[in-house]
Amino acid sequence: MWFQVGFLFMAKNPERRIEYEGLGEVLFAKHRRARRLSISVRPFKGVRVTVPWRVSFAAAVRFFEEHRSWAAKSCAKMARVEAEQRAAVAELPVIDRAEARRVLVGRLAKLAGMYRFSYNRVFVRNQKTRWGSCSGKNNINLNVNLVRLRQELIDYVLLHELVHTRVKNHSARFWRELDKYVGDAKYLDRCLRDEGIPRVD
Known part of the structure; x- marks a missing residue:
């Protein structure tokens, strides 16, 4: 039922956010120019699943579940990058x-x-x-x-x-x-x- 309701209101809110244990919040975002489902993991931005406009959120969630282990490994790498970035910034002189x-x-x-x-x-x-x-x-x-x-x-x-x-x-x-x-x-x-x-x- 959740996926059905989400699909009906797609035009008003082309995004969904789902909390996953160990990964945090995952953003599922519709994009008119996207041709295929894709997952990206970026420092300080978290996990994003780009969803072609005509693909349902239910299908996008199933796609993500199939690639969840990859996302988890990427999140671990990004956590290290974030830690290194914070440490580097902490060592810089204060900006006026x-x-x-x-x-x-x-x-x-x-x-x-x-x-x-x-x-x-x-x-x-x-x-x-x-x-x-x-x-x-x-x-x-x-x-x-x-x-x-x-x-x-x-x-x-x-x-x-x-x-x-x-x-x-x-x-x-x-x-x-x-x-x-x-x-x-x-x-x-x-x-x-x-x-x-x-x-x-």
Whole structure:
């Protein structure tokens, strides 16, 4: 009955969360572009099962149960990665948040002026999983830890979010647009991933 009710309300709530002993909360999320069921385990994000729009949550749960042992092993590896990341962060010098905000907001405004971007509000926070993001209302969120990166990567994140004020996804059009301002955007994205867990959205 639970699966049947969940399916009927799929359009309003395309996500389900189920608690598994030893794994914690597992997110089952519908995605219109997904072609097959898949499982991902990411540091600080937990377990996610991507579900094609026409596949039922009941089928997705059965799929996950068949691969639960793999997910458990991956969670154990991710727990070690998370512990290492926390230890590394604990050893870093404390960031002056007011100064970091001044630097990041100032640089964002300068780049926006250079390339004629416009945005709404800017928030600078200590985030665990993102270097930056841009909302549908063009509010930009920046990770205070950006100030630890080299200038080239700081500018990459800022321009990544500024381009999102015009292109709201990571389509080929988005990457072409970003290339105009940073050169090889995919290369810089890989360099950023080497810096640690946070990502850009």
